[in-house]
Amino acid sequence: MSQSKAAISPRRAENFPSWYQEVVRQADLAAMSHVRGCMVIKPWGYGIWELMQRELDQQIKDRGHDNVYFPLFIPLSYIEKEAEHVEGFAKEMAVVTHHRLEKRDGRLVPAAPFEEPLVVRPTSETVIGETMAEWVQSYRDLPLKLNQWANVVRWEMRPRVLLRTTEFLWQEGHTAHATEAEAVAETLEMHQVYESFARDWLAMPVVAGEKSPTERFPGAKRTYTIEAMMQDGKAVQAGTSHYLGQNFARSAGIEFTDTDGARKHAYTTSWGASTRLVGALVMTHGDDDGLCVPPAVAPHQVVIVPVLRDSSPAVLDYANRLAEALRAQRTRFGRVRVHLDNRATRPGDKKWQWIKRGAPLLVEVGPRDAESGTVSFRNRFEPHRQQQLPLSDFVTSVGEELAGLQDRLLARATDRLDEGIRRDITTREDAESHFREDGAGFALAGWCGSSGCETGLKPLGVTIRCLPSHLSADATTCLVCGTPSNHSAIWGLSY
Amino acid sequence: MSQSKAAISPRRAENFPSWYQEVVRQADLAAMSHVRGCMVIKPWGYGIWELMQRELDQQIKDRGHDNVYFPLFIPLSYIEKEAEHVEGFAKEMAVVTHHRLEKRDGRLVPAAPFEEPLVVRPTSETVIGETMAEWVQSYRDLPLKLNQWANVVRWEMRPRVLLRTTEFLWQEGHTAHATEAEAVAETLEMHQVYESFARDWLAMPVVAGEKSPTERFPGAKRTYTIEAMMQDGKAVQAGTSHYLGQNFARSAGIEFTDTDGARKHAYTTSWGASTRLVGALVMTHGDDDGLCVPPAVAPHQVVIVPVLRDSSPAVLDYANRLAEALRAQRTRFGRVRVHLDNRATRPGDKKWQWIKRGAPLLVEVGPRDAESGTVSFRNRFEPHRQQQLPLSDFVTSVGEELAGLQDRLLARATDRLDEGIRRDITTREDAESHFREDGAGFALAGWCGSSGCETGLKPLGVTIRCLPSHLSADATTCLVCGTPSNHSAIWGLSY
Ligand SMILES: [Zn+2]
Ligand SMILES: [Zn+2]
Numbered sequence: 002m003s004q005s006k007a008a009i010s011p012r013r014a015e016n017f018p019s020w021y022q023e024v025v026r027q028a029d030l031a032a033m034s035h036v037r038g039c040m041v042i043k044p045w046g047y048g049i050w051e052l053m054q055r056e057l058d059q060q061i062k063d064r065g066h067d068n069v070y071f072p073l074f075i076p077l078s079y080i081e082k083e084a085e086h087v088e089g090f091a092k093e094m095a096v097v098t099h100h101r102l103e104k105r106d107g108r109l110v111p112a113a114p115f116e117e118p119l120v121v122r123p124t125s126e127t128v129i130g131e132t133m134a135e136w137v138q139s140y141r142d143l144p145l146k147l148n149q150w151a152n153v154v155r156w157e158m159r160p161r162v163l164l165r166t167t168e169f170l171w172q173e174g175h176t177a178h179a180t181e182a183e184a185v186a187e188t189l190e191m192h193q194v195y196e197s198f199a200r201d202w203l204a205m206p207v208v209a210g211e212k213s214p215t216e217r218f219p220g221a222k223r224t225y226t227i228e229a230m231m232q233d234g235k236a237v238q239a240g241t242s243h244y245l246g247q248n249f250a251r252s253a254g255i256e257f258t259d260t261d262g263a264r265k266h267a268y269t270t271s272w273g274a275s276t277r278l279v280g281a282l283v284m285t286h287g288d289d290d291g292l293c294v295p296p297a298v299a300p301h302q303v304v305i306v307p308v309l310r311d312s313s314p315a316v317l318d319y320a321n322r323l324a325e326a327l328r329a330q331r332t333r334f335g336r337v338r339v340h341l342d343n344r345a346t347r348p349g350d351k352k353w354q355w356i357k358r359g360a361p362l363l364v365e366v367g368p369r370d371a372e373s374g375t376v377s378f379r380n381r382f383e384p385h386r387q388q389q390l391p392l393s394d395f396v397t398s399v400g401e402e403l404a405g406l407q408d409r410l411l412a413r414a415t416d417r418l419d420e421g422i423r424r425d426i427t428t429r430e431d432a433e434s435h436f437r438e439d440g441a442g443f444a445l446a447g448w449c450g451s452s453g454c455e456t457g458l459k460p461l462g463v464t465i466r467c468l469p470s471h472l473s474a475d476a477t478t479c480l481v482c483g484t485p486s487n488h489s490a491i492w493g494l495s496y
Numbered sequence: 497m498s499q500s501k502a503a504i505s506p507r508r509a510e511n512f513p514s515w516y517q518e519v520v521r522q523a524d525l526a527a528m529s530h531v532r533g534c535m536v537i538k539p540w541g542y543g544i545w546e547l548m549q550r551e552l553d554q555q556i557k558d559r560g561h562d563n564v565y566f567p568l569f570i571p572l573s574y575i576e577k578e579a580e581h582v583e584g585f586a587k588e589m590a591v592v593t594h595h596r597l598e599k600r601d602g603r604l605v606p607a608a609p610f611e612e613p614l615v616v617r618p619t620s621e622t623v624i625g626e627t628m629a630e631w632v633q634s635y636r637d638l639p640l641k642l643n644q645w646a647n648v649v650r651w652e653m654r655p656r657v658l659l660r661t662t663e664f665l666w667q668e669g670h671t672a673h674a675t676e677a678e679a680v681a682e683t684l685e686m687h688q689v690y691e692s693f694a695r696d697w698l699a700m701p702v703v704a705g706e707k708s709p710t711e712r713f714p715g716a717k718r719t720y721t722i723e724a725m726m727q728d729g730k731a732v733q734a735g736t737s738h739y740l741g742q743n744f745a746r747s748a749g750i751e752f753t754d755t756d757g758a759r760k761h762a763y764t765t766s767w768g769a770s771t772r773l774v775g776a777l778v779m780t781h782g783d784d785d786g787l788c789v790p791p792a793v794a795p796h797q798v799v800i801v802p803v804l805r806d807s808s809p810a811v812l813d814y815a816n817r818l819a820e821a822l823r824a825q826r827t828r829f830g831r832v833r834v835h836l837d838n839r840a841t842r843p844g845d846k847k848w849q850w851i852k853r854g855a856p857l858l859v860e861v862g863p864r865d866a867e868s869g870t871v872s873f874r875n876r877f878e879p880h881r882q883q884q885l886p887l888s889d890f891v892t893s894v895g896e897e898l899a900g901l902q903d904r905l906l907a908r909a910t911d912r913l914d915e916g917i918r919r920d921i922t923t924r925e926d927a928e929s930h931f932r933e934d935g936a937g938f939a940l941a942g943w944c945g946s947s948g949c950e951t952g953l954k955p956l957g958v959t960i961r962c963l964p965s966h967l968s969a970d971a972t973t974c975l976v977c978g979t980p981s982n983h984s985a986i987w988g989l990s991y
Contacts, residue, residue, distance in 0.1 A: 034623065036569045036614060041627060044562035044642070051563060067539035068546060073616070073647055073663050074531045074590070080597060081604045091598045095569070096606040097616065099591040100651040102575060109576045111591040111613055113651075118606055119531060121568070121592065121616070128529070132536060141840040147539070152568055152647065156595040156608075168568050345636040 006385075007289035008357050017233040017439070024283050025162050027357045028292040031279075038160035038167030042276070045358050046163075048300030050170065050279055054150065056202050056297075057172065057274065060194050066146040066174060071128045073152075074119040079127040082252070093156035095121035095167075121154040126271065129175045130253030137267060139258045140179050144187070145267075148174040163280030164237070164496055171275035177255055177267040181246070184268035185223075188244040191272040192225040195240030202334075203278065204295040204410040205229050205285050206418045207239060208443070208491050210467030213455050218271075222246040228466040228491065230418050231284035234442040236466045236495040239281055242272035285414050291357030293381045295410050296332065296403040301340035303327055303399065304360040308348045308367040317343065319371035323364070323392060332400040334407075356384045361406050362399070380406055422491070427476040428483065429457075436461050436494060443493040445472055447486025449479035457481035458492065466491045501880075502784035503852050512728040512934070519778055520657050522852045523787040526774075533655035533662030537771070540853050541658075543795030545665065545774055549645065551697050551792075552667065552769065555689050561641040561669060566623045568647075569614040574622040577747070588651035590616040590662075616649040621766065624670045625748030632762060634753045635674050639682070640762075643669040658775030659732070659991055666770035672750055672762040676741070679763035680718075683739040686767040687720040690735030697829075698773065699790040699905035700724050700780050701913045702734060703938070703986050705962030708950050713766075717741040723961040723986060725913050726779035729937040731961045731990040734776055737767035780909050786852030788876045790905050791827065791898040796835035798822055798894065799855040803843045803862040812838065814866035818859070818887060827895040829902075851879045856901050857894070875901055917986070922971040923978065924952075931956050931989060938988040940967055942981025944974035952976035953987065961986045 009027060013020045025031055030046030033039070042050065062068070074097060097119040099111035122128070129147065137145055150172045157167045174191060178184040192209065199205045207227035217224040221243040228236045250256070250266040259265050286293040296302045305324055307316050320341055330337045340360075342351050348365065355363050364378045365387075376395040379387050380402070390398070421442030426435050435441050436458075448454060448465060455465060458481060467490075474489040504522060508515045520526055525541030528534070537545065557563070569592060592614040594606035617623070624642065632640055645667045652662045669686060673679040687704065694700045702722035712719040716738040723731045745751070745761040754760050781788040791797045800819055802811050815836055825832040835855075837846050843860065850858050859873045860882075871890040874882050875897070885893070916937030921930045930936050931953075943949060943960060950960060953976060962985075969984040 034567045035571055035626070036567050039567035039569055041567065041623075042565035044564055047563050047565050050565075068542050069539055070537035070542050070545075070665065072529045072531050072534035072536065073649065074534055076530055077597075077604055084597075084599055084604055091596060091607075093595060093608075094597055095592045095614070096594040096597060097590045098593045098606060100588060101586060102572075102579075102589055102591060102615065103586045104579055109572055109579055111593060112586070113588075119590070120597065128536075131530070154568065170565065 008291055008353060009289055012289045013232055013287070020287075021284060022162065024287045024292055024357075025280075028283070029358060030283070030292070031162055033160070033162055036167075038157045040162055040166050040168070045300060046279055049282065049294060049298050050276055052298040052300065053202065053278060054172075057194075057198055058150070060198060061148050061172070061174065064146075064190065064194070066148045066176070069147050069149055070151065071122075071125040071132070071149060073122055075122050075128055077118050077120060079131070080120055083127065092123070093158070094123050095154045095156060097121065122151070123153055123155045124173060125149055125151065125153075126173070126175070127253070130249060130255065133175070133177050133267075134254040134256070137177055137255050137257050140260055143179045143257060143267060144176055144183060146174075146176045146187075148172055163283070164277050166276075169276045171273050173273040174271060176270045177250065178269070179257065179259065179265075179267065181268050184270050185244055188223065188225060188242050188270045188272070191270070192227070192242040195227050195242065195272070195274060199227055199229065199239055200411065202295070202297045203282055203285075204297070204407055204414060205239070205281065206411065206415045208418075208422075208467060208469050208472065210469040210491065212467055213448070213465045213490070215452065215455055216465060218243045220245060220248045222248070226467050228493075229281050229285060230421050230443060230493075231281070231496070232287070232417065232440070233284070234421055234440040234494065236443065236493045237277065237281040237284070238466075238495065239278060240272070240274040243270060245269045245271065286359070286410055290384055292359030293410060294359040294361065296361045296407045297334040299359070299361050300338065301360050302332075302338045302403050303340070303362045303364060304355045305339065305341045305364045305366060306348055306351045306355070307343060308365045313368060315371050316366055316368055320366045323366065323376065323396070326392070326396045327399055330396060330400050332403045337399055337403065356381065361403055382406070382409065422472070424475045427478065427480065429481055432458055432463065432480055432492065433461060436463050441494065443491050444480065445469070445474045445489065445491055446480040447474050447476045447478050448488045448490040449482055449484050450487040451482070454479050454481035462494050463492050464495065466493050466495060503786055503848060504784055507784045508727060508782070516779060516782075517657065519782045519786055519852075520775075523778070524853060525778070525787070526657050528655070528657055531662075533652045535657055535661050535663070540795060541774055544777065544789060544793050545771055547793040547795065548697065548773060549667075552689075552693055553645070555693060556643050556667070556669065559641075559685065559689070561643045561671070564642050564644055565646065566617075566620040566627070566644060568617055570617050570623055572613050572615060574626070575615055578622065587618070588653070589618055590649045590651060592616065617646070618648055618650045619668060620644055620646065620648075621668070621670070622748075625744060625750065628670070628672050628762075629749040629751070632672055632750050632752050635755055638674045638752060638762065639671055639678060641669075641671040641682075643667055656775075658778070659772050661771075664771045666768050668768040669766060671765045672745065673764070674752065674754065674760075674762065676763050679765050680739055683718070683720060683737045683765045683767070686765070687722070687737040690722050690737065690767070690769060694722055694724065694734055695906065697790070697792045698777055698780075699792070699902055699909060700734070700776065701906065701910045703913075703917075703962060703964050703967065705964035705986065707962055708943070708960045708985070710947065710950055711960060713738045715740060715743045717743070721962050723988075724776050724780060725916050725938060725988075726776070726991070727782070727912065727935070728779070729916055729935040729989065731938065731988045732772065732776040732779070733961070733990065734773060735767070735769040738765060740764045740766065781854070781905055785879055787854030788905060789854040789856065791856045791902045792829040794854070794856050795833065796855050797827075797833045797898050798835070798857045798859060799850045800834065800836045800859045800861055801843055801846045801850070802838060803860045808863060810866045811861055811863055815861045818861065818871065818891075821887070821891045822894055825891060825895050827898045832894055832898065851876065856898055877901070877904065917967070919970045922973065922975065924976055927953055927958065927975055927987065928956060931958050936989065938986050939975065940964070940969045940984065940986055941975040942969050942971045942973050943983045943985040944977055944979050945982040946977070949974050949976035957989050958987050959990065961988050961990060
């Protein structure tokens with residue numbers, strides 16, 4: 002394909018951050034709004050998020066969690082309790098100070114101030130803890146396994162659409178258990194849910210592992226993470242699971258009477274994933290023609306575009322018949338999702354719009370197809386190669402074709418990840434030259450376990466992304482200090 | 497059943513508002529939080545909302561609407577634009593004035609004030625309008641049919657759980673069309689969706705009709721509503737649909753180039769329904785033992801409670817086998833939802849908990865059932881009457897049984913509504929004595945069409961709920977002034 006034919010400008014290799022912004026725009030995923038840091042999620046982007054959400058929600062429910070909804074606003078006193086333990090506490094949060102707008106001299110001004118300001122939830126952790134303390138009295142009330150889908154707000158000074166926004170959508174799970182063993186098992190189970198969800202639904206391979214101490218969630222005894230590698234070699238933390246021991250229960254007062262009559266603090270966990278997954282999807286599967294959406298989360302898996310400007314009834318009939326036949330087919334991700342695009346827009350414009358959006362299969366129906374009973378289609382991997390099949394062959398093979406595209410996306414991303422994990426970066430000097438390059442990827446190397454070395458590469462922007470569960474470094478010395486290492490670590494730049 | 501046996505105190509007849517609060521509490525639906533006017537929606541209440549949401553969402557999507565997400569925050573200037581036209585504008589809204597919390601002298605204080613305060617969305621109307629103006633350029637971009645599920649905030653001075661809360665969850669649809677006819681048809685279609693959704697899924701019959709002018713949504717040319725009658729005779733407005741003409745497009749600047757090349761303003765609509773539907777469900781189907789959830793929206797349609805304190809393996813095995821067999825069954829609302837409640841709580845407590853929550857079918861499994869292969873169950877209508885069937889008969893009939901319960905709930909509510917619509921209230925004096933009674937219900941009577949009479953019964957708290965589409969009054973004179981009437985109107989008290 003010639004240089005001039007890419008639909009997205011700049012190309013990935015030219016300027017990755019600009020390419021990302023441009024794909025988000027051209028694929029109609031989302032846009033920054035007039036409120037700094039907040040975004041509008043457009044139909045195609047929201048459709049992808051809804052499919053992610055539906056599957057993850059089912060997996061969460063299948064494991065016995067109940068969905069709940071907690072208030073958007075948090076009393077300042079709850080945050081103050083947290084702040085007691087933090088010197089020089091300062092947090093970027095949206096603070097609500099008034100509950101009325103009044104007109105004065107032709108302008109609107111805030112009126113009716115609160116005695117105690119409210120904070121827009123940066124997470125619902127504190128209120129959920131407060132409530133758990135009320136709901137949990139006896140071992141009979143345990144385990145308590147809650148999950149919430151909601152919007153949260155953390156004021157962002159350097160927002161980036163979908164990846165780091167002031168408001169974002171997420172799920173946060175919070176569970177309380179009678180024993181440490183049960184709470185640890187819960188943490189690991191949800192960690193594995195995120196890992197397999199990313200792989201099997203988003204076609205996004207990840208490095209799963211535990212966070213090192215400074216990267217842990219505040220108050221957590223252990224934090225597990227899945228780290229995905231973007232095409233520029235940087236990591237996106239795509240889902241975290243925290244084992245909180247009894248720390249959180251102690252500060253929230255979650256106590257229960259055990260079978261032996263003793264009062265005990267519960268063992269708790271929390272875990273979350275957010276709309277940043279949509280951003281990670283773009284940087285994993287996008288190419289110089291736009292996004293490629295894995296069929297499992299594509300709002301439309303097959304898009305049918307009639308190719309006549311004034312579509313003849315025969316062409317439209319044929320297109321409708323094809324759509325119906327396809328909708329009766331299934332993939333391992335459920336019923337095939339088909340969209341017939343009969344807007345008055347020019348067919349060529351539509352075609353490129355769907356390529357940029359990353360619809361997995363694109364069918365163009367012209368009069369000749371309608372006459373001969375054939376289907377002319379292209380897949381998103383090869384937007385310039387049109388294939389043709391008799392209608393019935395196309396229909397019966399569409400499930401396989403879509404599953405095949407999903408597998409190909411995963412294989413391509415897995416190859417990238419495997420190639421991007423370098424085992425030959427073993428010294429500080431190696432790291433310094435390696436991470437200077439664009440697209441440097443991860444270094445799988447040793448770590449001696451000291452906190453000095455844990456943060457030793459921060460000047461390069463490099464941190465330990467995780468201590469991987471399924472990978473060991475070849476090197477047996479610490480990447481930073483060169484002494485014998487106790488741990489294998491994934492080092493990298495990150496979003 | 498003796499007076500003492502009701503599970504909820506007070507009974508409906510004694511004190512309806514207190515009964516309502518108590519059912520919401522005892523049925524574990526929701527609770528007011530520490531933030532005034534905001535609620536915690538508990539698993540059982542949220543589960544009902546999720547099922548409502550899933551069905552309504554599907555119906556909205558089936559009609560070609562796309563889901564989107566708009567920011568939580570709205571710039572003050574957007575609200576100011578609206579306020580320009582309103583003398584003495586004052587609105588209860590949450591105003592965000594700062595984006596940081598800092599510790600000073602051991603206390604947390606708001607810091608980093610905004611130049612322009614932000615408002616927490618009371619609706620997304622203004623931002624969606626702004627965005628539609630960007631997205632719509634040509635007739636090819638029309639119709640634009642968007643829907644959003646989100647939380648919204650309107651500061652409530654007299655909150656009531658689920659019915660009127662500062663924060664609530666809802667969907668708001670916004671559409672733009674090239675012609676008046678299309679926009680009117682859209683408005684009526686969504687109005688009918690709400691009507692049939694309430695009837696077929698919530699077993700909640702409603703009076704559908706148009707609002708009279710003073711009850712219209714500001715700026716709307718026509719507002720359609722579904723009005724449900726609660727057991728105390730008051731109305732709940734359960735879903736509204738607005739035809740906005742070109743008014744909204746003019747103020748938001750939604751213009752397009754039509755096929756003839758002329759620039760025109762679009763014709764728009766909006767429509768919404770909220771978590772108040774859960775409150776309406778309680779006041780429609782609750783009784784003195786708690787809530788009855790229509791099977792269509794019951795998170796668990798069948799609850800199985802093992803009746804031994806230390807459940808024997810045989811009993812648990814049998815209960816599990818029963819649960820599996822039931823899960824393979826279907827009703828017209830999809831697969832049967834079954835919950836096996838094996839908490840360590842006393843079986844008698846569990847039983848009453850599920851009765852108060854309103855689970856449609858409750859099965860108690862004891863050793864005798866396990867031995868003889870029978871199922872002992874009760875339905876929520878007759879909590880004191882246990883029935884017995886062989887396992888296979890129970891399993892094969894469960895779909896029918898659940899559908900039958902749904903039909904019975906609808907029939908009971910329909911009888912109440914029919915009886916509650918009085919046709920013999922024809923004069924102001926009638927109205928004055930009628931609406932003084934508790935449980936007065938609706939008056940179907942005439943209205944002359946004057947605005948004086950439209951608001952003539954406001955001193956009694958009575959308004960025109962709607963001009964019903966499918967009902968005509970017997971009376972031919974205005975309920976207020978006695979002159980010949982042009983309209984049939986439903987008059988009533990409301991929430
Ligand atoms: Zn070291
Ligand atoms: Zn009159």
